[in-house]
Amino acid sequence: MLISGKLALLAGTPLLLGGMLLSADYLVVDVREGGPDGHHFVVPVPLALARGALALAPQEAQRLSCPQHAARYLPAARRMLAELQGLPDAELIKVEERDQRVSVRVRAGQLVIDVNQADQEVHVVVPLEAAQRALDAYSDGGFESADLIAALGSISNTDLVHVRDGQDEVKVWIW
Amino acid sequence: MRRIGGIAILTALALAGAVGAAQAQAQSETAQKGRWIHVRVDEQGESGAKVDVNLPLALVQVALEIAEDEKLSGGQIRIDHADVQVADLRRMWNELRAAGDAEFVRAQEQDKTITISQRGNRVLIEVQRADGVKQAHIQVPAAAVDALFSGAADRLNLSAALAQLSDSERGEFIQIDDGESQVRVWID
Numbered sequence: 001m002l003i004s005g006k007l008a009l010l011a012g013t014p015l016l017l018g019g020m021l022l023s024a025d026y027l028v029v030d031v032r033e034g035g036p037d038g039h040h041f042v043v044p045v046p047l048a049l050a051r052g053a054l055a056l057a058p059q060e061a062q063r064l065s066c067p068q069h070a071a072r073y074l075p076a077a078r079r080m081l082a083e084l085q086g087l088p089d090a091e092l093i094k095v096e097e098r099d100q101r102v103s104v105r106v107r108a109g110q111l112v113i114d115v116n117q118a119d120q121e122v123h124v125v126v127p128l129e130a131a132q133r134a135l136d137a138y139s140d141g142g143f144e145s146a147d148l149i150a151a152l153g154s155i156s157n158t159d160l161v162h163v164r165d166g167q168d169e170v171k172v173w174i175w
Numbered sequence: 176m177r178r179i180g181g182i183a184i185l186t187a188l189a190l191a192g193a194v195g196a197a198q199a200q201a202q203s204e205t206a207q208k209g210r211w212i213h214v215r216v217d218e219q220g221e222s223g224a225k226v227d228v229n230l231p232l233a234l235v236q237v238a239l240e241i242a243e244d245e246k247l248s249g250g251q252i253r254i255d256h257a258d259v260q261v262a263d264l265r266r267m268w269n270e271l272r273a274a275g276d277a278e279f280v281r282a283q284e285q286d287k288t289i290t291i292s293q294r295g296n297r298v299l300i301e302v303q304r305a306d307g308v309k310q311a312h313i314q315v316p317a318a319a320v321d322a323l324f325s326g327a328a329d330r331l332n333l334s335a336a337l338a339q340l341s342d343s344e345r346g347e348f349i350q351i352d353d354g355e356s357q358v359r360v361w362i363d
Contacts, residue, residue: 076241083234094227 025153026175034167044175047153054146065142078135084111085128110158123162127155210341210362218356232341232362239334250334251326261331265324272317293317302353311351316343 027045032038054062066074084106093104100117111126130151137147152174161172212235216226239250246253254261271279271293280291286305291298298320302311322339326332340348341362349360 073241076237080234080237080241083231083237087231087234090229092228092230094225096225098222 025156027152028171028173028175030169030171030173032169034169038167047149051146051149051153054149057145062145063142064145064148066138068141071138071141074135074138078132081128081132081135085109085132119166121162121164123159125158125160127158127160130155210345212341212362213360215359216356217358220355223356232337235337236334239337247333251330251332253330255329261324261326261329268320268324272321302351309350310353311349313349313351315348316340319343 025047027047027050029041029043029045031041033040087106089105089107091103091105093102095102101114102116103112103114105112106128109128111128113122113124113126115122133154134143134148134151137143137151155174157173157175159171159173161170163170210232212228212230212232214226214228216224218224236250239247243249246255271277274293276292276294278290278292280289282289287310288303288305290301290303293299296317298315298317300311300313301309303309316339319336319339322335323331323333325335345361345363347359347361349358351358
């Protein structure tokens with residue numbers, strides 16, 4: 001009975017892990033270097049596993065300290081996020097010049113920043129609720145890494161960052 | 176254009192403010208709920224820039240609180256310019272303010288007339304072409320200018336000025352059209 005239980009556990013573990021991986025949200029980092037010898041890395045990080053792995057990580061990795069000079073802006077940042085969250089969808093800033101376009105807008109609870117110029121492109125999405133959640137996790141001069149991962153985990157299917165500079169490209173998204 | 180731009184910048188300073196002193200802030204935040212400031216700049220020509228800014232006043236206030244460098248702190252900006260001293264501007268404004276409704280400046284140039292006046296608690300700056308077309312029309316509540324000069328000795332209190340401005344009636348404060356560019360600033 002004991003042996004069959006152990007066998008079931010052994011057989012079940014990969015299934016459990018597989019299930020976790022399939023159901024988990026992933027933070028995907030995709031780096032593509034231009035040129036003939038350019039590398040292409042895709043690093044998918046399952047957030048559920050990252051949370052679990054934190055328990056085994058060294059103490060210093062479990063907590064991110066926040067410099068004092070940055071921490072004093074947190075209350076104002078929280079207020080700004082709260083204000084942004086209360087806004088209807090709107091384009092807050094739009095600047096157009098001959099070969100450059102900048103746009104900052106609020107769309108469906110996200111702050112979306114786009115900068116486009118000749119050969120460069122930046123697209124950043126800040127999910128406001130997740131950002132608020134991350135800021136709320138601040139205590140005693142720092143953030144618990146688990147809380148930050150949990151904040152990331154509250155985002156689903158969102159392109160967070162896309163930077164293109166010539167042929168080099170970096171993409172970060174939650175999948 | 177440079178002169179109009181200078182006037183626009185000065186007035187924009189008055190308009191650009193953010194939260195005032197803590198007491199004023201609490202009062203004005205309620206009043207400002209839902210109020211937005213809009214800025215449109217449309218430069219003519221192939222390389223002309225088009226700027227479109229639409230921001231809730233409350234957000235501008237918070238942004239000003241956050242923004243901090245050697246010149247901007249606590250919503251007040253330090254003017255560090257050899258030709259422009261805040262103390263002189265403040266003294267000048269106090270004298271003009273005391274004069275009541277009056278035309279303070281009328282500068283006649285070859286093709287335009289520039290006037291600065293105070294009428295019914297409003298400061299008006301107008302630039303009018305010789306053919307009667309208005310190139311610039313700027314009107315700011317005098318209380319907002321008072322608030323602007325309420326800061327420390329060498330500083331303009333942007334926060335208090337915006338708080339005052341946003342407590343005043345809605346509408347257009349700056350309208351500039353010099354043929355090369357159009358600028359509009361309004362609160363609704």
